[in-house]
Amino acid sequence: MALSRDDVAKLADLARLELTETELERLVGQLDLILTAVDSVSQAATAEVAPTSHALALVNVMRDDVVTASLPREAVLAMAPAVEDGRFRVPRILGESA
Amino acid sequence: MSPAPALLDFDRAMALFDPALGLEVHVELNTRSKMFCGCSTEFGAEPNSQTCPVCLGLPGSLPVLNRRAVESAIRIGLALNCSIASQCRFARKNYFYPDMPKDFQTSQYDEPICHDGRVTVEVEGRQIVIEIERAHMEEDAGKLVHVGGSTGRIQGADHSLLDYNRAGVPLVEIVTKPILGAGAQAPQVARAYVAYLRDLLRALGVSDVRMEQGSLRCDANVSLMPRGATELGTRTETKNVNSLRSIERALRYEIRRQAGLLVAGGRVKQETRHWHEDSGTTSPGRSKEQAEDYRYFPEPDLAPVAPDPEWVERLRLELPEAPPQRAAWLRAEWGFTEAEMRDVTGGGALDLVVRTVAAGAAPAAARKWWTTELARWANSAGVELEAVPMTAEQVAEVQALIDQGVINDRLARRVFEAVLAGQGDPAAVVRDLGLAVLSDGSALRQAVQRAIADQPEVAQRIRQGKVQAVGALIGQVMRDLRGRGDAAAIRQLILDELTSGQEAG
Numbered sequence: 264m265a266l267s268r269d270d271v272a273k274l275a276d277l278a279r280l281e282l283t284e285t286e287l288e289r290l291v292g293q294l295d296l297i298l299t300a301v302d303s304v305s306q307a308a309t310a311e312v313a314p315t316s317h318a319l320a321l322v323n324v325m326r327d328d329v330v331t332a333s334l335p336r337e338a339v340l341a342m343a344p345a346v347e348d349g350r351f352r353v354p355r356i357l358g359e360s361a
Numbered sequence: 362m363s364p365a366p367a368l369l370d371f372d373r374a375m376a377l378f379d380p381a382l383g384l385e386v387h388v389e390l391n392t393r394s395k396m397f398c399g400c401s402t403e404f405g406a407e408p409n410s411q412t413c414p415v416c417l418g419l420p421g422s423l424p425v426l427n428r429r430a431v432e433s434a435i436r437i438g439l440a441l442n443c444s445i446a447s448q449c450r451f452a453r454k455n456y457f458y459p460d461m462p463k464d465f466q467t468s469q470y471d472e473p474i475c476h477d478g479r480v481t482v483e484v485e486g487r488q489i490v491i492e493i494e495r496a497h498m499e500e501d502a503g504k505l506v507h508v509g510g511s512t513g514r515i516q517g518a519d520h521s522l523l524d525y526n527r528a529g530v531p532l533v534e535i536v537t538k539p540i541l542g543a544g545a546q547a548p549q550v551a552r553a554y555v556a557y558l559r560d561l562l563r564a565l566g567v568s569d570v571r572m573e574q575g576s577l578r579c580d581a582n583v584s585l586m587p588r589g590a591t592e593l594g595t596r597t598e599t600k601n602v603n604s605l606r607s608i609e610r611a612l613r614y615e616i617r618r619q620a621g622l623l624v625a626g627g628r629v630k631q632e633t634r635h636w637h638e639d640s641g642t643t644s645p646g647r648s649k650e651q652a653e654d655y656r657y658f659p660e661p662d663l664a665p666v667a668p669d670p671e672w673v674e675r676l677r678l679e680l681p682e683a684p685p686q687r688a689a690w691l692r693a694e695w696g697f698t699e700a701e702m703r704d705v706t707g708g709g710a711l712d713l714v715v716r717t718v719a720a721g722a723a724p725a726a727a728r729k730w731w732t733t734e735l736a737r738w739a740n741s742a743g744v745e746l747e748a749v750p751m752t753a754e755q756v757a758e759v760q761a762l763i764d765q766g767v768i769n770d771r772l773a774r775r776v777f778e779a780v781l782a783g784q785g786d787p788a789a790v791v792r793d794l795g796l797a798v799l800s801d802g803s804a805l806r807q808a809v810q811r812a813i814a815d816q817p818e819v820a821q822r823i824r825q826g827k828v829q830a831v832g833a834l835i836g837q838v839m840r841d842l843r844g845r846g847d848a849a850a851i852r853q854l855i856l857d858e859l860t861s862g863q864e865a866g
Binding site for chain 1: 392393394398399400401407408409410411412413414417425426427428429430431448450455457458459505506508518519520521522523524525654656659661663664665666667668669
């Protein structure tokens, strides 16, 4: 599994991470190593083993449709960087306009 | 940017191209609590008063699935003739947008709970089968308000405000396979399909299905291919379409816009577009991210869902009757013709007529008011019949006043106007505006005498036996009383008056 510098740059962009050229180079190598390690799992996989997506063999963990207490509004708004009209205030959303 | 080519005439567009539709409908479930936490889902609460560490995505919080939401999703799937997955899982759809405090939406990706269904809708007597690709569970995002700029739109806004009460409210997204072969009926087919879903979901009782409140939302994908071609064209996805009428209008617009582009030698850009109800146009939104950009991966904090087959079978047996079957027996019970019933169902009046009949009105009367007076009002106000500010009970009350002879049909129209204008219940409106029919009493008698005095020649002809001339006098009395007279009573009074005059003379 060969990961390119552009792959990592794109992933960094999607994750909103600003990486320097040096960091990019270093991460390409590290991520490639991680992927190779993960890839070795496929050698152990056989047709009889279903792909695993969860660590625990549990299904149907559900709760009843019952309302429980929410956080106090003041406590929630105290976490916001800025508040206006009881709402979280965020900067102008870019990249959406025509 | 070069100016966009002109829209092509719809009929010309249809002569050149075949449209392919794809509809994504989001249904907000009416559970009491959210999808993965116990916060209330009640509409209209103070902003940010219904949130907790789970729906705000605070570190260390863990989601737990709402059983009732799963049950609703299964019931929706069964009603859409879908297969129910024996096991399915949730996935994280990763993106950064302020309406999603967790920075990912918990959704289903490769393993939806319901898949491969089909429904049949009818447009102008033609049956169209719509294949359902999947129906999956996910959660709603928070609600954005854009501040600054002229229209409250994102374009030109200075900043935006967020209410996270809606974040985490359970949704089911129903996705169709490409709908081909609808031709010029494509916009009507889309509307009929969403109307069908609305009726079905209401019958299931799983959602409020209020399009204007956003509990039923439709994203309409459309592409054009040259007639006779088999390869699908590039599609656009139009969002913000929040009424049945808008679905039809938005699709007509998009078809004409795309056809204009293609005929001018241009290319359709794959993008999300926003529908603007006021101008009747669409404008481009953010360009569609590629599926892999969402970097879906299995949600590690939620165990897979493996619905017990016995549970699914029980839910299947408890399904309500499908809307077309229900309409068929209601038609028989009410004695409507097929055309009359089409007016009712096509206009979204079925449940309103059911409720009006339940409130005591005769079926024919209930049908008449909802498909004429009230349909006209809804149409000119540009709202769905459901959103007309008059209840089924009030309509039945108007009809009861007619049946009791308090008002006539003509006065009833004025009562409707007043009730729709928010002036109160029918009985109160009749009292306050003095709309009751004058079937007796001195005002009526005086009006009759005035009419006779004003038109002595007519009166003379009636005295001579030309009773059909009485119409002219009735008309004058009615005008005099501003429509508050009962025509039969006036006729009798005029004849009594003229006969007694003859005897006396």
